[in-house]
């Protein structure tokens with residue numbers, strides 16, 4: 087199947103499941119339920135959840151219905167991170183996924199609380215899923231590590247503390263790996279854990295996902311410079327004072343680095359992807375993306 091059709095098909099299935107897994111709009115307090123649904127259901131490429139499903143399938147998993155709630159949990163965490171990232175205290179972005187960001191629509195107080203509620207809702211969804219306890223425990227270990235103080239939140243703190251003058255490639259790598267690539271890595275690893283993959287495959291998934299995430303964040307930074315606001319669905323040219331690959335290495339060299347990370351990702355994922363090449367095609371598509 088063509089990769090664009092593959093992504094559209096899975097996005098459709100995940101979108102449907104997200105509607106099911108979120109609290110209905112009239113759940114008391116309804117302002118909170120509406121705000122939770124607003125950002126999650128505003129769209130998004132669903133890359134992290136599709137990675138979980140794809141790696142699960144490629145490692146031999148067949149019980150898609152059982153793992154869909156796990157994929158939704160990733161989207162809840164991701165949406166939560168976007169809501170908080172857009173707040174005036176962090177990136178101060180008024181526009182996200184083509185619509186007003188959460189705090190512009192509901193006010194800062196509700197946006198903060200909607201993010202918090204999505205975070206807990208992710209773990210409630212995992213807890214209530216029918217995955218066997220042994221796998222749940224493994225998933226909770228890797229997921230909480232990837233999104234915690236030594237993962238996304240740590241990366242975001244260094245992002246906030248850094249600026250364009252700090253020309254340190256090591257710091258830039260820390261920020262990108264932690265705030266973005268760990269999430270890609272853990273999404274791939276979770277697919278493997280759910281399918282019962284062996285240690286060698288889990289390591290390939292972890293590394294392959296990490297390099298894919300590095301490439302993804304560099305492209306994200308490039309799109310901030312040369313992307314189209316309507317296509318990207320958020321404000322562009324917002325990173326002028328931030329430490330990014332384009333600000334440190336220029337656009338052309340940044341594109342080369344993104345390509346290199348993509349190649350490394352494909353190399354590590356080959357072990358599970360050789361026959362179908364779905365992940366390879368996904369990586370190539372993400373490298374060329376305009377949104």
Ligand code: GRG
Pocket residue numbers: 129130131132133163164166167168170171183233234238239242265266302303306377
């Ligand atoms: C613990 C998850 C967590 C977050 C708290 C606010 C914060 C700390 C972290 C922000 C991390 C962040 C927003 C990193 C940027 C990652 C990124 C490139 C987001 C855009 O992802 P896409 O393009 O978005 O997949 P869509 O809208 O398509 O889902």
